[in-house]
Amino acid sequence: MSLETVRPTLPAAPGPSWARRNLFNTWYNGLLTTVLGGLLFAGIWLGARAVAGFDITILEVNLRLFMVGEFPRDQLWRPWLSGGFLAAAIGLAAGLIQAGSRERAARSGLPFTPTTPRDVVRRLAPVIGLVVVLLLLTRTITPTLLTVVVAIVGIVFNVSGRRLHSRWGWVGVGALVVAGYLSLAAFGGVGWEDWGGLHLNVFLTLAGLLFAFPVGILLALGRRSALPVIRALSVTFIEVVRGVPLIAVLLFGAFAIGFLLPEEVRPSQVTRMLIAITAFEAAYVAEVIRGGLQAVPHGQTEAAQSLGLPGRKTMALVVMPQALRASIPPMVGQFISLYKDTTLVAILGIGELLETSFVVNSQPDFLGKGLFVVTLAFAGLIFWVGSYTMSREARRLERRLGVGER
Amino acid sequence: MTAGTGHRPQHPPLWRDIRVLHALAQIVAAAAVAVVVAVLWWNLTNNLRRAGLTTDFSFLTQPLGVDIAGSGAGPGTPIWRGLLVGVKNTFALVVVGVPLLTILGVVIGVGRLSTNWLVARMCAFYVEMFRNLPPLLIIFSFFNAVVLRLPLLEDSWNPMGLAVVNNRFIAVTGFSAQPGFGVYWLIIGATLLAAVWLWVWRTRRWERTGSPHHRLAWSGGILGAVTVIAFLVLDGPVALSIPVLEGRVLEGGFRGLGSYFAVLVALVLYTASHVAEIVRGSILAVPRGQTEAANALALSPWQRLRYVILPQAMRIAIPPTISQFLNFTKNTSLAIAVGYAEITRIVFQTIGNAQPAPQLVAVLMLAYLVFSLTISAVVNILNRRLRYVTT
Incomplete structure (x- = not known):
C-alpha cells in the first residue's frame, strides 16, 4: 500500500469552482474580496475615465526634451548611434551570461535550458510596451525605423555572444559602452554638461557606479585590512557617507566642492553632481563587496595559502572573483536604487527626466493647464519600467548564480 | 631564554x-x-x-533672512534657531511616519501571503508599484495632483465641523492644555509605568504558578481608572479643541501644512512597500516545520501566526526594518522639493542667502549623522539581544 492511498480523504470543498477556493473560502475572506473588489473596480473606473480625458499633446511636443534634453536637433543621430552601441553591449552581455551558464551546466552535468526568444519577450514585456508607447507619441516614421535597427543590432550581438567562449567578450562589452559614450561626446559632439532627460539619468547611473566601483573595492579591502589606520579611515568614510542622505552629499557637490578646489578649477554642475554621486555610491558599493567577501568561505583563503600563493594573489585570483560573483545581485539592487536616486539632481535644477516633466508645464502652450498629472505619470512610467524589469532580472540572476540560497 | x-x-x-x-x-x-x-x-x-565669507561658525548667530511657515521663526531669527526648527520639522515627519509605515508594511506584507487570491494580488501590485518608483516622483505627484488640488483657503472644506481642509494646510480636532495639564501627564506617565510593571508581574506569576494572569484587566483597569479619576479631580486638564477658520486665521486644532502631508503620505507609501517585502521574506524564512508542528498541536490559524510564526519572523525582520526607518528619515530630506521646512530645506535657503556653504553642509551632515549613528548603535545592541541563543 503506497502512502498516497492512506492519506485521509478531506471533505470536498463546497463547490468545485476556483473562486470558492481562492476568494470565498472563509466568511472574512468573502468580505475582504467583496470590499477590495469594489474598491478595485472603482479605482479602475476612475483611472480609465481620467486617462481618457487627458490631453497628451504636451508629451508629443516635448518627447525630445524628455528623452535627451536640449540635445541639438541636427546632432540627434548621436543619441541614436549611442543607443545602438548600448543595445549591442546589453545584447552581447546577455549572450555571454547565457554562454557562461551553458558551459557551467555542461561541466557539472546538470541539464541546461536555453532562453528562448519567447522567454525574452515575456521578460522584457514592460520595456517593449514602453517603447511602443514612446513610438506612438512620435509623429514621423523615422524613430520607428531606427528603433527597429537598434533592436536588430541588439539581437545580432546577443546571438553572436551566445557562441562566444572567450573572456574577450566582456572586453567587447566594455568597448561598446565606451563607443556609446564617444559617439555622443567626441568628434564635435555634446559634452555631458549639456545632456538632459532620461539620457542624463541613465548616464549618471552608469557613470556613477562605474567610477564608484574601484573606489568601493579599495574601501571594502581597507575596511577588512589588518592595519588599524587604514581600517579607521575606510570605516569613517563609509559610515559618514551612509549616515547622510544623498541630497546632503549633492548639496555638498553643488555648493561646497567649489570652495575645496583651487580657483582656476571650476567643474561644471553635472560634473560636480557626478563627483558627489561617485563618493556616495562608493560607500554603498564598498558595503556590497564587503558582504561578498564575507560570503567567501575561509577555507578558500587557507587552500590558496597552502598552495603557496602570496597574499595579494590569494585576494586577486581566489577570494575577490568569488566575492564579486556573490555581490552581483546586490549590485544590481544598488544600480536600481541609484537609477531612482538620480532624480534628486532635479532639486538642483539639472534638467533630467523628472525636472523636465516639471518644467514643460511652464511652456506658454501648457502653462496653468494642470498637466502635471500627465507629465509626472509619463516620467513615472519610464522609471517604473526600467526599475521593475531590472529588479526582476536581478532576482533571476540571483537564482541562477545560486547565491542567496542557503 | x-x-x-x-x-x-x-x-x-x-x-x-x-x-x-x-x-x-x-x-x-x-x-x-x-x-x-x-x-x-x-x-x-x-x-x-x-568670497568675503567667514571661515568659522560665527555666522550661526546672524539673522536667518527667511520666514519659516507655521513655526514663528521669521527673518530676524538667528540661523541656529532656524536650523533647530528644521530638525524639529524633520522629527515631526519621522515620529508620525514610522508607526504608520510599520503598520501599513506589516499589513501589506502579511496580505501578500494571504490565501485570498485577490488580497495577495493587490498587495503584490502595491509593492511592485511603489517599490519601483523614485520617491521624489511620488512626493511631487502627491503634492501636485492631490494637495494643490484641494480647495483654496477661502472655500476650505469643513467636514462635520471637525476639520479644516484646504491646499495650504489641513487642521484636525485635537486637544488643548488647561490648568493642571502638566500634573495630569505626570500622573498618567507614572501610572503607565505601574501598569507595565503589573503586566510583567502577572505574566511572571502565570508562568511560575499557572494561575490565570488577567494581565489585561489588571493593567488596563488601573490605567483607565487613574486616567478618569485624575481627569475629574483636576477639573478637566485637557479639552477638545476644534479647528475654526476665522477669515484667514485658524484657531485651535492640530495643524499640518499641505506639503507636510504630501511628504508624509508619499514616503510612508514608498517605505511601506519595502517593509512589506521584508515582512514577507521573514515569514517565508521561518522553517516550514514550524507551521507543521503548530498544525500538529492543533493550534488555530490565528494562534499559529501569533505564537509560532510571528515571534520567529520578528527576529529576522527587525534589523532590516530599522534600516528602512533610517532610510525614511534620510528620505525626509526630499521634502526640500515641495517647500516643507525641514533641516535640508533651511540649509538650502540659508546657502541661498550668501552664508558659507561648506560649514552649513557640514552642520547638515552632522545632524543626520548623529541621528543615524545613534540608531545604528541601538540596532547593534538589539541584534545582540535578539540573536538565537543556541546550546
Whole structure:
C-alpha cells in the first residue's frame, strides 16, 4: 500500500469552482474580496475615465526634451548611434551570461535550458510596451525605423555572444559602452554638461557606479585590512557617507566642492553632481563587496595559502572573483536604487527626466493647464519600467548564480 | 631564554620585515590623507576669504533672512534657531511616519501571503508599484495632483465641523492644555509605568504558578481608572479643541501644512512597500516545520501566526526594518522639493542667502549623522539581544 492511498480523504470543498477556493473560502475572506473588489473596480473606473480625458499633446511636443534634453536637433543621430552601441553591449552581455551558464551546466552535468526568444519577450514585456508607447507619441516614421535597427543590432550581438567562449567578450562589452559614450561626446559632439532627460539619468547611473566601483573595492579591502589606520579611515568614510542622505552629499557637490578646489578649477554642475554621486555610491558599493567577501568561505583563503600563493594573489585570483560573483545581485539592487536616486539632481535644477516633466508645464502652450498629472505619470512610467524589469532580472540572476540560497 | 641551543633568532632585513612594512604602509596612508586634507583646507580657507565669507561658525548667530511657515521663526531669527526648527520639522515627519509605515508594511506584507487570491494580488501590485518608483516622483505627484488640488483657503472644506481642509494646510480636532495639564501627564506617565510593571508581574506569576494572569484587566483597569479619576479631580486638564477658520486665521486644532502631508503620505507609501517585502521574506524564512508542528498541536490559524510564526519572523525582520526607518528619515530630506521646512530645506535657503556653504553642509551632515549613528548603535545592541541563543 503506497502512502498516497492512506492519506485521509478531506471533505470536498463546497463547490468545485476556483473562486470558492481562492476568494470565498472563509466568511472574512468573502468580505475582504467583496470590499477590495469594489474598491478595485472603482479605482479602475476612475483611472480609465481620467486617462481618457487627458490631453497628451504636451508629451508629443516635448518627447525630445524628455528623452535627451536640449540635445541639438541636427546632432540627434548621436543619441541614436549611442543607443545602438548600448543595445549591442546589453545584447552581447546577455549572450555571454547565457554562454557562461551553458558551459557551467555542461561541466557539472546538470541539464541546461536555453532562453528562448519567447522567454525574452515575456521578460522584457514592460520595456517593449514602453517603447511602443514612446513610438506612438512620435509623429514621423523615422524613430520607428531606427528603433527597429537598434533592436536588430541588439539581437545580432546577443546571438553572436551566445557562441562566444572567450573572456574577450566582456572586453567587447566594455568597448561598446565606451563607443556609446564617444559617439555622443567626441568628434564635435555634446559634452555631458549639456545632456538632459532620461539620457542624463541613465548616464549618471552608469557613470556613477562605474567610477564608484574601484573606489568601493579599495574601501571594502581597507575596511577588512589588518592595519588599524587604514581600517579607521575606510570605516569613517563609509559610515559618514551612509549616515547622510544623498541630497546632503549633492548639496555638498553643488555648493561646497567649489570652495575645496583651487580657483582656476571650476567643474561644471553635472560634473560636480557626478563627483558627489561617485563618493556616495562608493560607500554603498564598498558595503556590497564587503558582504561578498564575507560570503567567501575561509577555507578558500587557507587552500590558496597552502598552495603557496602570496597574499595579494590569494585576494586577486581566489577570494575577490568569488566575492564579486556573490555581490552581483546586490549590485544590481544598488544600480536600481541609484537609477531612482538620480532624480534628486532635479532639486538642483539639472534638467533630467523628472525636472523636465516639471518644467514643460511652464511652456506658454501648457502653462496653468494642470498637466502635471500627465507629465509626472509619463516620467513615472519610464522609471517604473526600467526599475521593475531590472529588479526582476536581478532576482533571476540571483537564482541562477545560486547565491542567496542557503 | 633559548640559550644553549646556539640558535639566534633570525631577523629579516628591515625592508622585508612585515612589521616594518605594515607600520610604513600606515604612516604613508595617514600622511597622504593628511596632505590631501591640508591642501583642501588651505583651498577652503582661501576661497572663503576671497568670497568675503567667514571661515568659522560665527555666522550661526546672524539673522536667518527667511520666514519659516507655521513655526514663528521669521527673518530676524538667528540661523541656529532656524536650523533647530528644521530638525524639529524633520522629527515631526519621522515620529508620525514610522508607526504608520510599520503598520501599513506589516499589513501589506502579511496580505501578500494571504490565501485570498485577490488580497495577495493587490498587495503584490502595491509593492511592485511603489517599490519601483523614485520617491521624489511620488512626493511631487502627491503634492501636485492631490494637495494643490484641494480647495483654496477661502472655500476650505469643513467636514462635520471637525476639520479644516484646504491646499495650504489641513487642521484636525485635537486637544488643548488647561490648568493642571502638566500634573495630569505626570500622573498618567507614572501610572503607565505601574501598569507595565503589573503586566510583567502577572505574566511572571502565570508562568511560575499557572494561575490565570488577567494581565489585561489588571493593567488596563488601573490605567483607565487613574486616567478618569485624575481627569475629574483636576477639573478637566485637557479639552477638545476644534479647528475654526476665522477669515484667514485658524484657531485651535492640530495643524499640518499641505506639503507636510504630501511628504508624509508619499514616503510612508514608498517605505511601506519595502517593509512589506521584508515582512514577507521573514515569514517565508521561518522553517516550514514550524507551521507543521503548530498544525500538529492543533493550534488555530490565528494562534499559529501569533505564537509560532510571528515571534520567529520578528527576529529576522527587525534589523532590516530599522534600516528602512533610517532610510525614511534620510528620505525626509526630499521634502526640500515641495517647500516643507525641514533641516535640508533651511540649509538650502540659508546657502541661498550668501552664508558659507561648506560649514552649513557640514552642520547638515552632522545632524543626520548623529541621528543615524545613534540608531545604528541601538540596532547593534538589539541584534545582540535578539540573536538565537543556541546550546
